[in-house]
Amino acid sequence: MTREKKLKVTIDSRKLEVRSSITILEAARESDVYIPSLCTLKHLPSYGACRLCIVEVDGLRGYPTSCTTPIEEGMVIRTDTAELRSLRQEILKLLLSEHPASCLFCEEHDECKEFQGTIRKVGVTTGCRYCPNDARCELQEITEKVGLTETSYPVYYRGFPVEKHDPFYDRDYNLCILCGRCVRVCNSVRLNGTLSFKQRGKLTTIGPAFDRTHLEAGCEFCGACVSVCPTGALSTKVAKWYGKPDSRVATTCLYCPAGCRLELQVKNNEVIDVLPDYDSPVDQGLICVKGRFAIPEYVVSPERLGTPSRLTPVGYEVISWDQAIDEATERLGGAGPEDSLVMVSPQLSNEDLFVVQQFTRQVLGSDIMISSMMVDLGNDLVPFLELVTNGSTFDAIEGARGILTVGFDSTYGYSPVGTRIKKAAQEGAVLVTLGACDSNLDMLSETAFQTDPSRWAEFMGTLTDCCAKGGKGKTKAPKEWAGDIERISRAFSDSSINVLVVGPQAIFSPGRQEVFEKVRALRDKLGWKVIVAHPYTNLLGMLAMGAFPGVKPGELLKDDGVSVAMDLPVIDLTKRKKVVYLIGEGRFDIIPDCDYLIYQNGLPPASSRRPDLILPAGLFTESSGTTTNGEGRVLAIEKATEPFMDAKPDWWILSRIAEKANKGRVKYKDVAAIRAAIRKQVKGFYSGRKPLEFVRINAEETTKWLKRAPKQEGQSRVGNNPSYRGIPLARVVAGMKVIDEWVNTSLLSDKEAQ
Missing domain, CATH: 3.30.70.20 (Alpha-Beta Plaits)
Known part of the structure; x- marks a missing residue:
């Protein structure tokens, strides 16, 4: 690696060595020299608007702004002379001439700050x-x-x-x-x-x-x-x-x-x-x-669940944690493996998911753990997971010269991907968007195709055929597409790197099976890189932790050497269960009929169906852990506050139930103990020594394992509730004074994809 050149300069009589290719202001800040500035920010280009960062430089006339003046070898710079102080004060006076500022100079400033805090909540700022x-x-x-x-x-x-x-x-x-x-x-x-x-x-x-x-x-x-x-x-x-x-x-x-x-x-x-x-x-x-x-x-929603409670004929009764643990243990113990069902959210941390699978297998003696994803995708789960586990990292977009998005809009999600696409398009990459309505990427696209989702697979198939011919020759595309597809296929054929981004609208469209097939064709035949912008936050963590039917912890990680022998068990969601245990956010419309429903989450269910037992769980700001993002990075979740009222982490609740059931192997005192257990079973998953670790899911083994699985009874080919996008946004914006129509049409519904 080439060592960065250092320049020798003098700042306020201090001889310093600073990096080249930076401004005087940056050099001063790196050397702990204070220069005032209001318009400059670390991640923004230099601007020189406020003029407060003026300095004196030997050999330069006047007072140059340090934020726009490049550092040079041998510069002699002064940042705090009497003349500079006088000029800065005059500049600041001019800035304050159109800004309420009387309190900045008030002799009673300190007393006012101490005793007049209640007057702050007013509509107009005058001091x-x-x-x-x-x-x-x-x-x-x-x-x-x-x-x-x-x-x-x-x-x-x-x-x-x-x-x-x-x-x-x-x-x-x-x-x-x-x-x-x-x-x-x-x-x-x-x-x-x-x-x-x-x-x-x-x-x-x-x-x-x-x-x-x-x-x-x-x-x-x-x-x-x-x-x-x-x-x-x-x-x-x-x-x-x-x-x-x-x-x-x-x-x-x-x-x-x-x-x-x-x-x-x-x-x-x-x-x-x-x-x-x-x-x-x-x-x-x-x-x-x-x-x-x-x-x-x-x-901090006003609806937060703070204490355990159970349903009685006259409503919910608040109970202690000991009573709640006893109740859950008795109900789960009396149900048996065949009559109990655990439903788990993909938003849980890796540590919680690891404990969930341990609890299900060792305490309940069952392998049946389902998530909303399995029902959302139904029989298309195999091709979906194959695309996800073979997906590229987000930085693939930065080197792309051709980009195609299908059913993707980054206005209210996946901003790192959307902004990278915008930047690539501004730098000359060919961007083509395919959707059912306008997206935030259309303005920068070469061509924006808007058509019914049922025709997306046809479009992609025609594009694949044209690109395979190098963009030459006639196409069999419909007349309204023919000219455009021929033109963009030539551009994609001339591109060294092409990226395809598949968005939620495509994942939850009626024709997604055919779309997935066309995505694989572009990837396998033409070498395109694929990014699947799905809503399931910790999907790769679920696979790595084994919180999935038929998968043990670490079984699907690359270089593990473990062959997958267990088939995905049949999960009949039409069969009545004695106990259903829902952990985290989930869809109540897919819960089978049951005698007893245990609900473990931080907020009440967004459903008219009332759980029999409510166990208040802490949210992700209230407990430490890790999550695995869509690129395979293991990222830290840090505890910021104490749990709300008497809420407890998910792993704590499961450990206490296991302890009560005399299943000592699922007993943890803290997150560190869970990580130690994970390291024993999932080799190299998280060492804790690096800020970012990559989890490599073995796509080939995942596909082999899934193809053995029989089709699931009670699952629809298309998800019953395509508006489910991880944590429902109705929960995300709960309590906010937001325009209802805007929330419903722009953030929560899928009308634009229809």
Whole structure:
């Protein structure tokens, strides 16, 4: 590896060695030299708008902005002279002339902060105590460090109305200093182009063009603009009044298999906000609306289950954990292996899934563990898993010169994949989208095909035939496609690397079996790379942990050398059971008739069917563990808060039931003990020494194992509830004051795929 060249410079009389190809500001920050700046951000291109980062450089005229001036060998730089301090104070005064700032210079600032906290929750910000960003505002910090104690200019309040009509965050552009961060992150990082500067002079503001709402302008509500705003101009609806968090905890999002890294903002043992991690190697901070805004409302929902309870003729009765464990043990013990059924959520952590399979096999003596995925996909489970386990990692998109998406839209999910596709298209890759309606990728596509899902397989088959001929010769495609398919097939044939992204609309379409066949043809015949954007968060973890019928822990991992001999047992969902044990989020419409239903989760079921026993479980912010994302990376889940009321982790509940049933092998005192057990059975799965481990599922062995399996009775060919997307988004946005029509049509339903 080539060693990066170092340059010798002098900053404030200190002789330093700094990296080449960086700016003066970056060099100063890496050397712990403070230079104020409001428009610069680490992951944004240099801009030079606020002018606060001016410095003196020998040999250069005037006062160059350090954020736009490249570092050079031998530079002599001064960052804190009397002249610079005077200029910065004058610049800051000008910035504050259109920003409510009287409290920044008030002599009673400290007393006000201590005794007037209750006046903060007002609609319009006119002073720092009224500001939702108070104590977190970069303007406050810079005012103090620059040494500004008064302003000689009158403060002009622009009188813009506070915009509250869009979901998730509010906008008060009376606090905007026009630093441009939000515009640049929307255009340069998220590649969405929703925001721009509007009007001129004192009327200048920021927002979608032509006075459209953010919804109308195609905003993805990723919250990147809110995260980079240095003032209180942009603030989340839920977290705006909590103030500065007590701590930050890095964890992994469990809303989809992308596995985005999140920074949870914690205060008073509650998650109050979530920020992206732009240094994450998985997602580069490109989180979606669910990861950015939904978690606080989800984990602190007013509907949270906090105590065990059982159903009586007059309603639910609150009971102790000892009573609940006794009740569950008695019911499960009296049912027997054939009359009990365990239903498990793919959102659970690897550790919880490992304990689930141990509990089912060793305590219940059964191998019947099903998830909603098995019913959603029915007889198409084999080709689906074959595609998933042979899938490529997300970085395959970065080198692609041709990209085809089928039924994929990254507006409200899989943002790391969608943004990579946008970037590749901007850099010259041929992008073709195939869907039933508009998607957020259409604007950058070479051609956007919109047709009924029943014709997607026909389109893909014709494209495969044309690409196999090198894009030459006539095609048998329908007339409305013929010219376009010939043109794009030539482009794909000229491309060295092509990537196919299969989205949820294709996975849950009526013709998915034929679509899966065409995907395999493009992969096997033409060497295309395939990414399956499915909704089952920890699917690879389920396979690796053996939380699947007929699969033991580690049995399907590559290089294991274990041959799969067990067939998938027949699971008849039409047969009545004595006990059904549902662990985590799941579909109540697929639960077979039963005498007794045990429900273990953090929120009540989204169904009119009432469980007989409710065991409150902690959510992913309340327990440590790991998850395996769609690329096969093992990612850490960190505990951020204590469990809600008397809720317990899933593994704890299962361990206590096993202990009560005198099954000592399923007895764990903490997550570390579970990981030790996993390492014994799943060789090399998680060492804990590396931040990212890859799990390689053996696709060949998986396919052999599945093909032995008889068809499942009681399963539909097409999922009964295609709106199931991992954790139902109705739960994700529970309690949020969001436009119902928008939530129903844009996030929860599948009308656009019909």
